[in-house]
Amino acid sequence: MNKSKKLTMALGIFFTIVLILTFFSNTIYNYNLPLVTIAMPGKGKLVHKVTGNSEIEYKDSYKVYSDIEGKIHEIYVDENQSVEKGDAIVKITPTESEVDLLKQDIIKKENEISLAQLKLDRLSEEDKKYTDEMEKQKSKMNDIETKGEVKQYKDKIKNAKEEYEKIKKLYEIGAEPYSKVLAQENLIKELENDYDIFMDQEMTTSSESLSSLHLNKKDTKISIKETELNINVLKLELESLNKTMNTYKDGTIYADRSGIIHLYNLELKSTVTLSSPIGVIGVVSDDYICELRIDSKERENINQNSIVKINSTGTNSGIKGEILSIDKIEGSDMYEVRIGVLSEQEIYGQSCNITIENSSDIYDILVENSAVRKDANGYYIFVVKEEKDSLKKKYIVKRVDVTLLDRDEKYSAIDGLEFIEPVVVRSEKNIYNGNRVKYIEK
Helix, strand or coil: CHHHHHHHHHHHHHHHHHHHHHHHHHHHHHHCCCEEEEECCEEEEEEEEEEEEEECEECCEEEEECCCCEEEEEECCCCCEEECCCCEEEEEEECHHHHHHHHHHHHHHHHHHHHHHHHHHHHHHHHHHHHHHHHHHHHHHHCHHHCHHHHHHHHHHHHHHHHHHHHHHHHHCCCCCHHHHHHHHHHHHHHHHHHHHHHHHHHHHHHHHHHHHHHHHHHHHHHHHHHHHHHHHHHHHHHHHHHHHHHHHHCEEECCCCEEEEECCCCCCCEECCCCEEEEEECCCCEEEEEEEEEHHHHHCCCCCCEEEEEECCCCCCEEEEEEEEEECCCCCEEEEEEEEECCCCCCCCEEEEEEEEEEEEEEEEEEHHHCEEECCEEEEEEEEEEECCCCEEEEEEEEECEEEEECCCEEEEECCCCCCCEEEEECCCCCCCCECEEEEC
């Protein structure tokens, strides 16, 4: 009896120890399993974002440039001041050397006009001479038949014909042979042929001379037109020089539009060159613009219906924006996005942060970007599957090859997942297909 009790106790102790060892073994094993974070795939839209910085400008603005080279003598307006068209902005004292050069240019231009006018007068005289000569040639052509040589040819032909009639009558009464009639006919034809040759030569000579005069007159007319055009251009250039001289004498730059003026850091006695920017006049309204440059990949993610969010670094935030145009920059792979901005407050010149958002179509399967991995075989994800053994549940990861359809800053749209299963979005250790893992839900 005592032996039986001892055996029972020993077996109990043995199995207890085995259970304890098995429990601690599984616990230690499970403790060493990779810990992964899982999340269920979702359905929805991706949001593509394009961001950048810009400066807010007036939608309708006009830059003011200096048309004088010299030093600023006086500034008549203040920054952000309202101006009317024709108001004086600044007064500039031109440099003496610049005025002297302008005077020399005016004198030079006046001389060029005088020389061109002399050329025009000479060409006009040539044109008149060719006209008179052509009239003479036409008159000669009409008077060719009155020349003495022509009369001689005609008299010979007339006499030959009269002689022919006499010989013909004598032939008819048998007083002359027929050969004499034929000889007289041949003489008449010969005289008429000589007359025709003479007339052709006279007409050809006169015609060639007239044709040459026509060509010369045509060339002269072309030269006259070119010279007249050149004189008109020179006169316009002289007018522009004189206008510039008058501007130099006045030295004042005036506003050519009404609006709010912003000056470009002007200081008294500072030097400005020809076409230097003086400032910009903005037409007062609630409409402003800003511009953003993007690359071709960013261009694929937005369109003119995209949502624009603008935060000004000044006192304004959450300003409304609307894409007005997206134009390719010639000779580059960049695009310029022109954005309309609406604000009741004055925001010209403020720097701003721009975010352009565009939602995609609805995708059936979205996962976090961190869930999508890639190797030489392409994109894939890990899903967590449950396996049961005799003691407890086990969890393993299985690789699923997928196609990446699209992605934004946070999520990826994929294809290839047959069942909606928990997807590994993070892992504290490297994991491989078939690994046992422990998990936590996100």
